[in-house]
Amino acid sequence: MKYALMVGVISLFTASISQAQLVGTLNQVVSPVRPIIDRTPSDLAAIREEAKRRVQSSIEDVDSATTLVSGVVNRIPSPQFVVPETATILSSSGQVIVNEVIVEDGFLAVANEWLFIGEEADSVHFQNNNIELQKAQFLPALSQWLFKVKVTGDKEDVSSIRNSLPKKLQSQIGRNHIYLSQNNVTKTGNRPDIEQYSNKSSQKFEVCPTPLRIGMIDTHVMATHPKLSHINLTQASFTVGQHQNASTLATDEEGEKVLKSPQAKGVPISYDHGTAVASLLAASVPESSQVFNASVFYSRNSVSQGATLISLIEGLNYLASQHVDAINMSLAGPDNPILARVIKKLDENGIQIIAAVGNEGPASLPLYPAAYTETLGITAVDKSNAIYRWANQGDYVDFAAFGVSVDAAHPNGKTVRQTGTSMASPRATALYACFLRTEKERNAALIKLQQLAIDAGTPGRDSVFGFGVLP
Structure with missing residues (x-):
């Protein structure tokens, strides 16, 4: 029964190439979804509560609820957080x-x-x-x-x-x-968990048949990368110490694509993380989709990027003004009453936030914005659906997606394999935005996402995989 349901849901994406070719040229504007659907707050809390009720009902007759899930034990130490060094x-x-x-x-x-x-x-x-x-x-x-x-x-x-x-x-x-970007930094050394550069990509995602309008909060993006050639990318800089000006991918007189980008005013910036995330969004969306990037991060060192809360809020305000279908946030940090109010306001305006749960490990304190009630929290699995060992765990995990050794774009024009929960959240963002376009209602889109997920670990929604793994 579940297999048949999955096949039906996945069929939305199988005709993507032929349908996308009928959409139009690269410069076509994807209309905001606001005129199409009733933009109301989602009922995520009720959906989660129903899943919890079903799990509790299903284990009433089970003598022991202790389970091993993909090598991860559900008995974990008391919450903790690794204090980063200041800069x-x-x-x-x-x-x-x-x-x-x-x-x-x-x-x-x-x-x-x-x-x-x-x-x-x-x-x-x-x-x-x-x-x-x-x-x-x-x-x-x-x-x-x-x-x-x-x-x-x-x-x-x-x-x-x-x-x-x-x-x-x-x-x-x-x-x-x-707040820190959630690219993986190994726990034994201060180096990113990335593999050899290449010009090819091994993974293939089913692509939404409908052009989407997606926002992302991240670093700058190298918009001229070949993996981004089929989408319209607009980015604006809100990095501390920079002027707030937008950039677009334009076409010159010879028909070549050129990037008009925001310029840094003496602040160290990076293109690595944002370029990787943008390419993973692009891998799930068809031609003519629009991606709006709010660049908020400064470089803390060679492997870490930070964003001040004021930059995040300015970036979220910008993306909300673009009437995006959803916003991807591959970053994590503390609970903050200002951020909580902004996330709640975005939810009331009908914009879904999808965020990486964090790479601090199973014993980490909850990290935000993923842990807010209004947010979809995304964790990472490998190709065998085994959980990423440094992924955060908790009742704020909603879905898992492929995020271990993922082929992602690098600013040098090549492809590099990266790992982390931030590499998983773009897939979930694209799937949700696609269902929003097809279902034209937020809760229906969330339920479709839940139905698509492949249950993993403890039956039902759990603190490791959430509702399950998104294909």
């Missing part, structure tokens, strides 16, 4: 752009910087001897004002800052946390 990011002229510090629970934040989201009139509360208002901006797609403030006094702890505000506003302020 001071300098411009080419030696100016400090980001001064990273370790804050509560071992996470990173910009020293002495806080964010507040609310109404324009709320700025009056940031005029005192200990707080300096540095930036105020209106986010039209989120209908909110965002303020960046700097603590200048000697009290920089969470309670003292929040207690200085009226009680009704205390839940609207948080640190300017730093």
